[in-house]
Amino acid sequence: MTARAKALVSIAIAASLSFSGCQAVKQGAADIIASTGKVSREDAQSLVRTAEVVRSTFAEITEEEEYYIGRATAALILSKYMPYRNEALNSYVNVMGTILAYNSDRPETYGGYHFLVLDTDEVNAMAAPGGFIFVTKGLVRRCGDEETLAAILAHEIGHVAERHGLQSIKKSRLLDAFKVIGSEASRQFNSEELAKVTGIFEGVLGDVVETLVERGYDRKFEYEADKLALSFAVRTGYSPGGLAEFLVGMEEHKPSGTAAGWFKTHPSPADRLVRVKTETAVLGAAPAKLDVRTARFAEAAKNLR
Amino acid sequence: MKKPARLTFLIAAVLAVFVFLLAETVVVKIKTTSLRRDPKFTAPIVAAIKAGDSLEKLEARDGWVKVKTKAGVVGWLHSTAVESKKLGLLAMDKTMKTQASAGEVALAAKGFNKQVEDKYRAGNAAADFAAVDAMEKVRPTPAEVEAFMKEGKLGEFGGSR
Numbered sequence: 001m002t003a004r005a006k007a008l009v010s011i012a013i014a015a016s017l018s019f020s021g022c023q024a025v026k027q028g029a030a031d032i033i034a035s036t037g038k039v040s041r042e043d044a045q046s047l048v049r050t051a052e053v054v055r056s057t058f059a060e061i062t063e064e065e066e067y068y069i070g071r072a073t074a075a076l077i078l079s080k081y082m083p084y085r086n087e088a089l090n091s092y093v094n095v096m097g098t099i100l101a102y103n104s105d106r107p108e109t110y111g112g113y114h115f116l117v118l119d120t121d122e123v124n125a126m127a128a129p130g131g132f133i134f135v136t137k138g139l140v141r142r143c144g145d146e147e148t149l150a151a152i153l154a155h156e157i158g159h160v161a162e163r164h165g166l167q168s169i170k171k172s173r174l175l176d177a178f179k180v181i182g183s184e185a186s187r188q189f190n191s192e193e194l195a196k197v198t199g200i201f202e203g204v205l206g207d208v209v210e211t212l213v214e215r216g217y218d219r220k221f222e223y224e225a226d227k228l229a230l231s232f233a234v235r236t237g238y239s240p241g242g243l244a245e246f247l248v249g250m251e252e253h254k255p256s257g258t259a260a261g262w263f264k265t266h267p268s269p270a271d272r273l274v275r276v277k278t279e280t281a282v283l284g285a286a287p288a289k290l291d292v293r294t295a296r297f298a299e300a301a302k303n304l305r
Numbered sequence: 306m307k308k309p310a311r312l313t314f315l316i317a318a319v320l321a322v323f324v325f326l327l328a329e330t331v332v333v334k335i336k337t338t339s340l341r342r343d344p345k346f347t348a349p350i351v352a353a354i355k356a357g358d359s360l361e362k363l364e365a366r367d368g369w370v371k372v373k374t375k376a377g378v379v380g381w382l383h384s385t386a387v388e389s390k391k392l393g394l395l396a397m398d399k400t401m402k403t404q405a406s407a408g409e410v411a412l413a414a415k416g417f418n419k420q421v422e423d424k425y426r427a428g429n430a431a432a433d434f435a436a437v438d439a440m441e442k443v444r445p446t447p448a449e450v451e452a453f454m455k456e457g458k459l460g461e462f463g464g465s466r
C-alpha cells in the first residue's frame with residue numbers, strides 16, 4: 001500500500017471508530033494517521049475531531065428538534081395574527097390539508113400537520129417547520145373553489161416536506177447549536193448549557209420567522225413548492241388548474257402600494273405562472289374540477305367577512 | 306463450561322447475531338402514529354405506536370413498510386415515520402450524513418427539546434404557545450377524512466382521469 005493509500009484508509013478507520021466514543025481508540029486512530037508521515041500530529045488529531053462532529057447541516061436537525069422549532073415559530077406567528085374563530089372553516093381546511101399531506105412526499109412529521117385560518121384581510125399563507133400551516137381569511141376569500149385552496153395548502157406542505165424553513169437558519173448558528181448539544185447519549189442540559197442553547201434557539205427562530213414573514217424564501221424554493229403543489233394536488237385527486245387560477249387572480253389584483261403577505265414574500269405571480277403552466281402541461285392526464293367540491297368550498301367559506 | 310456446551314453456545318451466539326442482522330429493525334421517529342392493516346392512510350388502524358418504538362421490518366412497498374410490533378401485531382407504516390436502525394451498524398462505507406441521520410433516535414430528547422421550549426417561553430410571554438396547543442389538538446378523525454374523500458371523489462374514490 002502506498003503511503004497515501006495508507007493515510008486514506010487510516011482516516012476512514014478513524015472516522016468510523018470515532019463514533020465509538022472511546023478515547024483510546026481515537027488517540028490510536030490519530031497515531032495511525034500521524035505515523036504515515038503525510039500529516040502532522042495536530043492535523044491528525046483534528047481530522048479525528050472533525051469526524052466526531054457528526055451534525056453540521058440543516059439536514060441533520062432531528063424531526064423532534066424541527067417540531068420544537070416549528071412550535072415556537074407558530075407561537076410567534078400567532079403573536080402577530082389572531083386565529084379566525086370559525087370552526088366549520090377550520091375543520092374544512094384541516095381535513096383537506098390532512099388528505100393533501102397524506103398524498104405528499106412527507107406524510108408523517110413528528111407532530112403531524114395542523115392547519116389554521118388567520119383572522120386578517122392580508123392575503124397570506126405560511127408554513128412553520130414540521131407542519132404548522134397558516135392561511136389567512138383574506139387568502140381564502142381570494143379562492144374561487146376547493147381546487148384553488150388545495151393548491152395553496154399543497155404549496156405550503158411542499159415547503160414543509162422539503163424543510164425549506166429550516167434552510168433559512170444561518171449555518172454558523174447551527175454549528176454553535178450542535179457544538180453545545182454535543183453527541184453523547186440522551187441527557188438533560190445543565191443550567192449553563194440550557195441558557196446557551198436557548199439563546200441559540202432564539203436566534204434560530206429569528207432566522208425562520210424573518211424568512212416566513214418578512215423576507216420570503218429563496219425563489220428556487222418557491223418554484224419548487226409550486227411544482228410540488230401541482231404534484232400533491234393531482235395525486236390527491238384535484239385538478240391541477242387551481243394554482244394557475246390563483247396566480248392569475250394575484251396578478252390581476254396586485255396591490256398598488258407597499259406589498260404585504262404573499263405579495264411581499266413570494267416571486268411575482270406572472271413569473272410563477274409561466275413555470276406552473278409549463279409544469280402543468282407535462283403532467284398529462286389529470287383529474288377534472290368537480291361541482292360537488294366547488295359547492296362545499298362555497299359552503300365552508302360562506303361567512304367570510 | 307465443558308467443551309461441547311461451549312461450542313453449542315458459540316454456534317447459538319453466531320446464529321443470534323446472524324438473525325439479528327437479517328431481521329432489520331426500524332425505529333419510530335415521530336411522536337405518535339398508527340399502524341394500518343394495508344399500505345394506505347385510509348386503511349383500518351391495527352395499533353397505536355409512538356416515538357422510539359422498535360419494530361421488525363418485514364417488507365417494503367411504494368413508500369410503505371410492513372412491520373411487526375414487539376407484541377406481534379403486524380401492520381403498515383409510511384416510511385417517513387421510521388428510520389432504519391441497521392444503517393448505523395452496517396453502514397461503515399456510507400457517508401457520515403447517513404450515520405448522523407441514523408442516529409436521530411439516539412439524539413431524541415436532546416437539542417431543541419421541551420426543556421429549551423420551557424426556558425424560551427419563560428422569557429418570551431408574547432409567543433402564543435396556548436394557541437399552538439389548541440392548533441395541535443385539531444386532528445381530523447379517520448371517519449371525517451374518509452367522508453370528505455368520498456364526497457369530493459378524491460383519492461381512491463376518484464373517477465376516471
Ligand SMILES: [Zn+2]
Nearest residue numbers: 155222225266
Ligand atoms: Zn411559498
